[in-house]
Amino acid sequence: MLMVLLLAMSRGGYLDCIAVPDICYHALPGFQPTLSAQLWLVIYDGQVVINDQGGHLWCSLDEFADYQTAIVTGYLDDVPVAVVELSWLKAGMARKSIRSLLSLSETVYAHFSHSLQILTSRNELAFCGYCGHRKQPKVGEWAMLCPQCGHHTYPRISPCVIVLVTRGDEMLLVRHHRHGKDATMHTLVAGFIEPGESAEQAVHREVQEETGLTLGRLKYCFSQSWPFPHSLMMGFHAEYECGELVLDDDELCSAAWFHRHNLPELPPDFTIAGKLVHFFL
Numbered sequence: 339m340l341m342v343l344l345l346a347m348s349r350g351g352y353l354d355c356i357a358v359p360d361i362c363y364h365a366l367p368g369f370q371p372t373l374s375a376q377l378w379l380v381i382y383d384g385q386v387v388i389n390d391q392g393g394h395l396w397c398s399l400d401e402f403a404d405y406q407t408a409i410v411t412g413y414l415d416d417v418p419v420a421v422v423e424l425s426w427l428k429a430g431m432a433r434k435s436i437r438s439l440l441s442l443s444e445t446v447y448a449h450f451s452h453s454l455q456i457l458t459s460r461n462e463l464a465f466c467g468y469c470g471h472r473k474q475p476k477v478g479e480w481a482m483l484c485p486q487c488g489h490h491t492y493p494r495i496s497p498c499v500i501v502l503v504t505r506g507d508e509m510l511l512v513r514h515h516r517h518g519k520d521a522t523m524h525t526l527v528a529g530f531i532e533p534g535e536s537a538e539q540a541v542h543r544e545v546q547e548e549t550g551l552t553l554g555r556l557k558y559c560f561s562q563s564w565p566f567p568h569s570l571m572m573g574f575h576a577e578y579e580c581g582e583l584v585l586d587d588d589e590l591c592s593a594a595w596f597h598r599h600n601l602p603e604l605p606p607d608f609t610i611a612g613k614l615v616h617f618f619l
């Protein structure tokens with residue numbers, strides 16, 4: 339498979355090899371400083387730097403004289419792949435948003451979701467919260483270790499809930515202010531789990547706060563890691579029980595019931611919101 343992968347890359351960038359079946363991303367369970375990468379994902383200012391062939395992976399870092407430490411995060415089949423963050427970029431280099439690339443394939447999603455969260459944790463955990471000393475990556479784990487006081491910290495994962503609320507053949511869809519006032523995409527009610535709260539309690543609270551509705555039967559469906567910046571989205575299906583729609587104007591532009599056969603623009607199928615909607619169709 340290595341030969342297939344490298345051949346695909348030589349024919350015009352890694353985007354070609356997305357079409358090659360059976361290439362999978364395998365996440366490393368921890369930091370391996372002696373492992374050298376053969377492919378690099380290059381990040382600048384929260385975007386992916388695109389190579390000369392339009393692909394999103396690089397076969398060398400010769401173009402980049404000034405880059406932060408490369409972190410090998412896993413393998414694409416048996417090819418070690420690292421993530422690198424640049425502190426500056428040459429004029430004219432193309433970039434693409436991370437969100438626009440996530441939907442290319444399950445492999446790209448798995449790779450980005452893991453490697454970008456490792457990169458985020460390196461930045462967030464660079465200094466010890468107890469003594470202020472600069473931390474170092476701990477070999478064999480993704481934790482950061484303080485050489486001064488010995489405290490170590492694992493990458494932060496922030497649990498969230500997202501819920502498909504249904505009423506007969508209708509589903510509740512909302513639009514958020516954060517997507518812009520002209521955005522047409524609708525999505526599901528979602529929010530972070532508060533300290534001391536169960537996931538189920540968070541679902542009831544978020545729906546009540548944002549829409550004023552009371553839920554009946556609630557069922558956990560599946561979860562999805564979401565790398566903005568380190569969420570774990572836990573997806574639920576809930577049945578409407580009672581109440582009229584009363585919007586939380588600070589959060590939402592709109593909330594309405596839509597028939598399952600007459601839906602507005604929705605998030606991409608690879609997102610957990612898209613999967614929950616399709617689960618119901």
Ligand SMILES: [Zn+2]
Nearest residue numbers: 466469484487
């Ligand atoms: Zn310390």
